Amino acid sequence: DERQVLQFQLTLYGDDERLLMARDITRLHRLEEMRRDFVANVSHELRTPLTVLAGYLETFGDLADTLPARLAKGVSQMQSQTTRMQNLVDDLLLLSRLEIDRGGHDHGPLDVAAVLESVRRDVQALAGERQTVEVVIDESRRLIGSESEVRSAISNLAFNAVRYAGDGCHIVLRWMPCGDGACVAVEDDGEGIDPVHIPRLTERFYRVDKGRSTATGGTGLGLAIVKHVLLRHDAHLEIDSHPGQGARFRCHFPSSRLRDEAAKAKPPAT
Ligand code: ADP
Numbered sequence: 001d002e003r004q005v006l007q008f009q010l011t012l013y014g015d016d017e018r019l020l021m022a023r024d025i026t027r028l029h030r031l032e033e034m035r036r037d038f039v040a041n042v043s044h045e046l047r048t049p050l051t052v053l054a055g056y057l058e059t060f061g062d063l064a065d066t067l068p069a070r071l072a073k074g075v076s077q078m079q080s081q082t083t084r085m086q087n088l089v090d091d092l093l094l095l096s097r098l099e100i101d102r103g104g105h106d107h108g109p110l111d112v113a114a115v116l117e118s119v120r121r122d123v124q125a126l127a128g129e130r131q132t133v134e135v136v137i138d139e140s141r142r143l144i145g146s147e148s149e150v151r152s153a154i155s156n157l158a159f160n161a162v163r164y165a166g167d168g169c170h171i172v173l174r175w176m177p178c179g180d181g182a183c184v185a186v187e188d189d190g191e192g193i194d195p196v197h198i199p200r201l202t203e204r205f206y207r208v209d210k211g212r213s214t215a216t217g218g219t220g221l222g223l224a225i226v227k228h229v230l231l232r233h234d235a236h237l238e239i240d241s242h243p244g245q246g247a248r249f250r251c252h253f254p255s256s257r258l259r260d261e262a263a264k265a266k267p268p269a270t
Contacts, residue, residue, distance in 0.1 A: 005029040040096035043089045050089060054082050084217065091221040094152065095204070098228040103149070109142035109259045112175045112184060115151050120173055123158045130167045133158070138176040141258040145233045150184075153229040156222040157186035157249045163216040165190025165246070180255045189246040198239050202227040226251070233257060 005026045011019045057079045064072040116135045124133045143150065154173070161171045165188035174185040193201070193208060200206045205220035207213040213220060223237075226249075230237055234254050241247035 003030075036096055036099050039092055040100060043093040043096065046085075046089045047093070050082060050086050054079070054086065057082055084214075084219075087217065088219045088221075091219045091225065095221055095225055095228060098149070098225065098232065103146065103232045106146045106148070107144055108147070109144055109261065110147045110150065112139075112143050112150070112182075113137045115147065115154060116173045116175060116184070119151065119154050119158050122155065123162055123171070126159065127162045127171070131162060131165065131169045131171055133162075133171045133173070136172055136174045136176070138174070139182045140261070141182060142261050143182070143233075143253060144257050144259060145253075146229075149229045149232065153226045153251065154184055154186070156226050157251075160218075160222055160249075161186055161188040161190070161247070163218065164212075169246075178250070178252055181253050182255075182258055183253070184251040185248060187246065187248045192243045192245050192247050193239075193241040194243055195241070198241065201239060202237065 003026065004024065005028075007023045007025045009021045009023070011021070013019065057075060060067070060075045061079055064075060067075065113135070116137070120133050120135050127133060158171065158173060161169075165171065169188050169190040172185070172187045174183070174187070176183055176185065197206075197208050201208075202223045204224045206223075207218065207220050227237055230251055234257055236252050238250040238252060239247070240250075
C-alpha cells in the first residue's frame with residue numbers, strides 16, 4: 001500500500017551488535033492527518049460567521065453614543081472578543097496550512113533587511129513611546145524563502161517582544177551572519193523567561209502566564225507558527241533568556257538557503 005508509513009529505528013549495542021526495529025505507524029499518521037484536516041476545515045468554516053458578526057458589531061459600535069451605557073459597554077466587549085476569536089481562527093488556519101501544504105512554490109531570493117524594516121514600522125506603531133525598536137543589518141546575502149511566511153515569523157517574534165518585554169525596553173531586529181549561515185534575531189532587554197519554560201514555548205497554546213498572554217491579545221500559537229515556518233526553510237529556532245535579563249530569539253538559516261546577490265549581478269566571465 002503506497003499510503004503505508006513505516007518507522008525504522010536502529011539501536012547500537014556496544015561495538016558489534018545492532019537492533020533494527022520497524023513499526024507500522026500508518027494508523028497514527030492517518031489520525032494526525034485527520035486532526036489537521038479537521039482543524040483546517042473548522043477554522044475555515046468559522047471565518048465567515050465571525051466576519052458577519054464583526055460587521056454588525058462595528059455598526060453597533062458606531063451608534064455607541066445613542067445606546068444606554070450598559071449596552072454600549074457590552075457591544076465593546078463583544079467587539080474585542082470577536083477580534084480575539086478572529087485572530088485565533090486566522091492563526092489556526094495559518095498553522096494548519098503550514099502543516100498540510102508542502103510549501104516551496106513561492107520561494108524567491110528575499111531582502112530580509114526590507115522585511116525587518118517594514119516589521120519595525122508596524123511594531124513601533126504598537127509600542128508607541130513605551131519602547132524603542134531598532135533594525136541592525138550585518139548580513140548582505142538574500143534568503144531563499146517565502147516572503148509572507150518569513151514576515152509572519154518575524155512579526156510574531158517582534159510583537160511578542162513588545163507585548164512581554166515591558167515598558168522602557170529596547171528591541172533589536174537583526175540580520176547577521178551565524179556560522180556559514182545567517183540568523184534573524186529578535187532581542188529585547190525586558191523581563192525575560194525562566195529557562196524551565198523554554199523547551200515548551202513552541203508547543204501550541206503553551207504560555208508562561210496565560211492571563212497576561214490573553215490580555216495582550218495572544219493566541220498561544222505564535223511560536224508554534226514560527227517553528228513551522230522555520231522547519232519549511234531548513235532553519236531552526238534558538239531561544240536564550242533569563243528572568244530580568246531580556247530574551248533573544250534566533251532563527252538560524254543554513255548557507256544552502258542564502259544567495260550572494262553581488263556575485264549574481266557580476267557579468268559572466270569571458
Ligand atoms: P502568545 O500568543 O501567548 O504570545 P506565543 O507562542 O507567541 O503565544 O508565546 C508563548 C509564550 O512565550 C508567551 O505566552 C510568553 O509567555 C512567552 N514569550 C514569548 N516572547 C517573549 C518575550 N520576548 N519575552 C518574554 N516572554 C515571551
